[in-house]
Amino acid sequence: MIQFTLEDRNGERQPVEIPEGINLSLMEVLKASDYNVLATCGGMALCATCHVQVLEGLDALPPARDAELDMLDTLPDAEFDSRLSCQIRVDEALEGGIFKIKGPEQ
Amino acid sequence: MITTDICIIGAGPVGLFAVFEAGLLKMRCHLIDALPQVGGQLSEIYPQKPIYDIPGYPEIKAQELVDNLMEQIEPFHPTFTLGERVEALERQDDGSFVITTNDSTSVHCQVVVIAGGLGCFEPRKPEIQNLEQFEGKGVAYMVKNPEQLRDRRVVLAGGGDSALDWTIFLANIAKEVTLVHRSDSFRGAPDSAEKVFELAKEGRVNLVLQSTITSITGSGHLQEVTITAKDKTVTTLAADNLIPLFGLTPKLGPIADWGLRIDKAAISVDTTDYSTNVERIYAIGDINTYPGKLKLILSGFHEAALMCQSAFKYVYPNQKLSFKYTTVNGIPTF
Numbered sequence: 001m002i003q004f005t006l007e008d009r010n011g012e013r014q015p016v017e018i019p020e021g022i023n024l025s026l027m028e029v030l031k032a033s034d035y036n037v038l039a040t041c042g043g044m045a046l047c048a049t050c051h052v053q054v055l056e057g058l059d060a061l062p063p064a065r066d067a068e069l070d071m072l073d074t075l076p077d078a079e080f081d082s083r084l085s086c087q088i089r090v091d092e093a094l095e096g097g098i099f100k101i102k103g104p105e106q
Numbered sequence: 107m108i109t110t111d112i113c114i115i116g117a118g119p120v121g122l123f124a125v126f127e128a129g130l131l132k133m134r135c136h137l138i139d140a141l142p143q144v145g146g147q148l149s150e151i152y153p154q155k156p157i158y159d160i161p162g163y164p165e166i167k168a169q170e171l172v173d174n175l176m177e178q179i180e181p182f183h184p185t186f187t188l189g190e191r192v193e194a195l196e197r198q199d200d201g202s203f204v205i206t207t208n209d210s211t212s213v214h215c216q217v218v219v220i221a222g223g224l225g226c227f228e229p230r231k232p233e234i235q236n237l238e239q240f241e242g243k244g245v246a247y248m249v250k251n252p253e254q255l256r257d258r259r260v261v262l263a264g265g266g267d268s269a270l271d272w273t274i275f276l277a278n279i280a281k282e283v284t285l286v287h288r289s290d291s292f293r294g295a296p297d298s299a300e301k302v303f304e305l306a307k308e309g310r311v312n313l314v315l316q317s318t319i320t321s322i323t324g325s326g327h328l329q330e331v332t333i334t335a336k337d338k339t340v341t342t343l344a345a346d347n348l349i350p351l352f353g354l355t356p357k358l359g360p361i362a363d364w365g366l367r368i369d370k371a372a373i374s375v376d377t378t379d380y381s382t383n384v385e386r387i388y389a390i391g392d393i394n395t396y397p398g399k400l401k402l403i404l405s406g407f408h409e410a411a412l413m414c415q416s417a418f419k420y421v422y423p424n425q426k427l428s429f430k431y432t433t434v435n436g437i438p439t440f
Contacts, residue, residue, distance in 0.1 A: 040224065046151050070293050073265035074353035076232030078288055080316065080336045105370070106401075 002092060007055065007100040008035065018090050026052065026099065027086035036105045043086040045071050049103045050085040051078070057097030061088060077102065108185065110136040111421045112414075113205050113215035115192050115361070118146020120391030120406030121221035122175040127414040129182030130432065132440065133421045136213050138205070142189040145172035146223045159404055171403075181439040187211050191226055193360050201386060201420070217417040220373060220382075220389040221406070226359030230352040232263065234322055244328025245348045249276075257281045259344055261331045263319050264351035265289055270298035272351065277310045284312040284343060286319055286333055314341070322348060358393075369395050379416030380409045386420050388413045 001017045008014070018029060027050040030037045038049035048071040054061065058081045064072070068087040072078045085099070112128050114121045117139035125135045143149055145168075153169035160166055166174075190207035195218065197203060205213045229247030231237060237245060249255065249272055259282040262269050270292060273285045285302065292299035305311040316336040323330045331345045358371060367374040367383045372395035375381060380388050390413050391406035399405070418427045 040147065041152050042155065044152055044155060066293055069289070070266070073287075073289070073293065074230065076230050076263070076350060076352040079318075080288060 002090060002095055004057070004094045004097040004099065006030070006033070006035065007098060009101055009105070013098070020092070022090060024090045025086050026088040026090055026094070027084075029090055030085055030101065035101055037085070037101060038104050038106050039086060041086075045084055045087050048072065048075050048084060051075055051103040052083055052085045052088075053079050053100040053102050054081045054083055055098040055100050057094065058083075060093045060095075060097065062093065107204070107212040107214055108136055108187070109214045110134050110185070111215065112136075112217045112219055112417060113138065113203070113213045114219045114221055115139075115205075116146060116221035116223055116391070116393070117141070117144040117186065117188065118221060118223045118391065119148055119171060119175055119403050120223070120410055121146070121219070122172070122179055123407050124219055124221060124390060124410035124414065125179040125182055125184045126175075127411045128417070129179065129184075129440075130435075130438065131414055131418050131421075131427065132438070133414065133417065134440070135182070135184045136187070136215065137184055138187045138190060138192055138207060138211075138213065140189070140191040140226050144176065144186065144188070145169065148172050157403070159402060161404070181437055183440065187213070191359065195364050203386065216386065216420045218387045219413060219417070220361060220387065220393055221391045221410075222358075222361065222393040223391055224356035225361070225371070225393060226357055228355060228357040228359065229350070230355045232319060232350050232352065234319060236322060240322060240324060240328050240348070243326065244324060244346060245322070245350075247350060249349060252276065252279055255280050255347055258346040260284070260347045260349065261286060261319070261343060261345045262349050262351060263287070265292050265294070266351065266353065267294040267298065268351040268353075270294040270302050272349065273311055274298060274301050274305065277305050282312070283310070284314060284331075284345070286314045286317050288316065288318050290315045317341075319348070319350070372399075378412075380413045381416060386417075388417065 003017050005013050027039050040049045041047040045067040068084050072082050111133040112135045114137045117137040128135050148168035155168045156165045190209045193208050194206040202216050256279050260280040261284045263286045265287040276283045306313040317333045320334040321332040331343045333341045373389035375389050375394045377396045380390050382389050390409040392401045
């Protein structure tokens with residue numbers, strides 16, 4: 001199992017466990033776990049509404065590609081540790097990470 | 107003035123399908139959209155994205171769906187005003203409406219249907235306390251007249267093409283140009299990024315990278331911008347103008363001022379016919395909300411059909427509506 005923590009907009013943290021080998025993005029996990037995220041474009045790094053801040057574990061993640069960075073640049077509240085959750089695959093790189101939901105509510 | 111039966115605000119898939127449903131009932135439609143082309147989000151954001159939940163299509167690309175909808179409504183000859191934003195809505199003595207756009211196009215209609223999807227697109231604003239207080243007093247989200255920035259101290263924020271382009275342009279006009287960007291590289295056009303780095307090297311532009319603007323101050327007009335770097339160091343710059351350039355985000359826009367009941371940035375509707383609390387105004391698709399609302403194109407199509415059945419009474423007050431299947435009647439055009 002891969003274990004990480006999600007922090008909602010109110011600052012409340014919830015541990016999440018995902019079986020290994022599941023081909024999901026972090027955005028899909030957020031949606032499936034009933035977190036209120038817009039994810040307008042459905043995971044194509046085109047809308048930036050699935051914005052998360054990686055409070056812990058940023059270095060373990062694969063670097064953002066240009067499409068993701070392009071979208072992050074359009075966000076006035078993007079931090080240095082911001083990512084688009086649709087571009088993060090759920091695998092062992094997420095183990096122990098803490099992700100804060102920042103995108104707009106649905 | 108354009109005269110029609112139904113004026114549909116929003117030319118996305120749901121707005122387009124509403125033309126078909128209206129056409130079956132012999133109601134003519136005019137569509138207005140702020141975007142320069144039809145299709146809404148589908149054409150603007152993800153034209154090549156496959157969609158899997160349109161009945162009868164195991165898979166269809168977003169733009170293909172829009173193209174098909176255009177073909178489907180062609181027999182009803184809808185008219186369009188594209189690239190203009192609806193600004194005003196005026197009720198007439200007989201209950202009908204006149205809608206006016208930002209480009210002074212006027213549409214007289216019996217019924218208004220808001221199919222605005224996510225809404226109008228407005229500038230993304232950084233979360234800086236007092237920002238709105240300085241709008242028009244040094245803070246703007248676009249450069250309308252560069253001459254107004256001549257010999258001024260201008261701070262731009264953002265890392266996209268707009269930020270790069272305006273930095274280059276204003277380097278020749280403004281007294282001082284500072285570009286603040288959260289990263290240390292730009293992914294805008296490589297030529298533009300290179301030019302900005304050259305200007306910085308020549309001392310004609312101040313580049314403040316890996317930093318964000320955290321506060322602004324001034325007395326009556328913007329005077330100072332405070333910048334916080336990744337390493338938490340804080341710098342304060344004297345500035346006459348701040349131009350955050352972070353693209354656009356959807357908002358309800360002027361529709362929010364029409365007296366409609368709004369719930370969490372969406373329009374509350376009655377699910378029997380998707381009417382709003384204002385008579386003769388309906389809201390269908392992603393822009394409406396009701397208990398159990400599913401933001402699916404599929405749901406919007408259903409809402410369009412029910413809306414038209416209800417709108418008929420305003421367009422043909424003296425006629426009785428009798429529902430007929432298209433399998434019985436075919437597609438009766440005008």
